[in-house]
Amino acid sequence: MKKVIIAAILLTSCNDVFDTHPYDIHFDGETGINAKQIAKIESQFAEKDTLRVAFISDTHGWYSDTKDEVADLNQRTDIDFVIHCGDLTDTGTSKEYEWCRDILGGLRHPYVALIGNHDYLGTGDQAYQVLFGPVDFSFIASRIKFVCLNTNATEYDYIAAVPDFDFMEEETTKDSTDFDRTVIVMHAPPYSDQFNNIVLDLSLNKLKGKNGAYPTP
Numbered sequence: 102m103k104k105v106i107i108a109a110i111l112l113t114s115c116n117d118v119f120d121t122h123p124y125d126i127h128f129d130g131e132t133g134i135n136a137k138q139i140a141k142i143e144s145q146f147a148e149k150d151t152l153r154v155a156f157i158s159d160t161h162g163w164y165s166d167t168k169d170e171v172a173d174l175n176q177r178t179d180i181d182f183v184i185h186c187g188d189l190t191d192t193g194t195s196k197e198y199e200w201c202r203d204i205l206g207g208l209r210h211p212y213v214a215l216i217g218n219h220d221y222l223g224t225g226d227q228a229y230q231v232l233f234g235p236v237d238f239s240f241i242a243s244r245i246k247f248v249c250l251n252t253n254a255t256e257y258d259y260i261a262a263v264p265d266f267d268f269m270e271e272e273t274t275k276d277s278t279d280f281d282r283t284v285i286v287m288h289a290p291p292y293s294d295q296f297n298n299i300v301l302d303l304s305l306n307k308l309k310g311k312n313g314a315y316p317t318p
Contacts, residue, residue, distance in 0.1 A: 125195050126228045135234040141211040142182050142242050152243040158186035167204050175209045187217025187288030193225020215249050217288040221256040239272045246280040248272045252289040
C-alpha cells in the first residue's frame with residue numbers, strides 16, 4: 102500500500118515538469134484564417150469600383166504597437182481590408198503566433214497575412230500553415246487579383262523553389278475572366294537577398310509580356 106501511495110505522489114509532482122514546447126503547432130482557437138477572410142473579401146468587394154487596402158508589416162513582438170495599429174485602423178472608414186505582409190512573429194514560436202492572431206482578430210476590417218522570414222524560425226512555417234493556411238495564395242477583389250507569395254528562399258538555403266514563380270505566373274492567367282489587373286504581394290521585395298535574381302529576371306520578363314510592367318529594384 103505504501104508503494105502505491107509513493108508512486109501516486111511522484112506522478113502528481115511531475116505534472117509541473119511537462120510543458121508545451123515553444124514550437125508546438127497545436128493551437129486552441131481560430132485556425133485557417135486566410136481562407137475565411139478571403140471569402141469575406143471576395144464577397145464584400147467583388148463589384149466595388151474603388152478599392153482601398155491598408156498594408157502593414159513586420160509587427161514582430163511589438164504587441165502594444167500592434168494593438169495601437171489595429172485601434173487606428175478600426176477608427177478609419179476609408180479602408181476595405183488589410184494585408185499583413187509578414188513577420189507576424191519575431192522567432193516563430195506558438196505563443197507569438199497566438200498573441201499576434203488574437204490582436205489582429207480585433208480588426209473590424211477583413212485581413213489576410215503573408216509569412217515573413219522571422220515566421221519561418223523553428224517550426225514557424227508549420228504553425229503559419231495551421232493558423233493562416235498555404236504560404237502562397239491568391240484572391241480577387243474589385244476585379245483585381247492579389248497574388249501573395251512566400252519569399253523566404255534563404256530559409257530553404259535556396260534549395261526549394263521559393264519564391265514559387267510558377268505559381269505566380271499561373272495565377273496571372275488563372276480565372277482571367279474575373280480580373281483585369283494583378284497585384285503581387287511579397288514580404289521581401291524583388292532583387293533583395295531572398296531571391297535568386299537570375300530566375301527573378303526571367304519570371305518578371307514573362308510577367309512584363311503579359312501585363313506591360315513589372316517591379317524594378
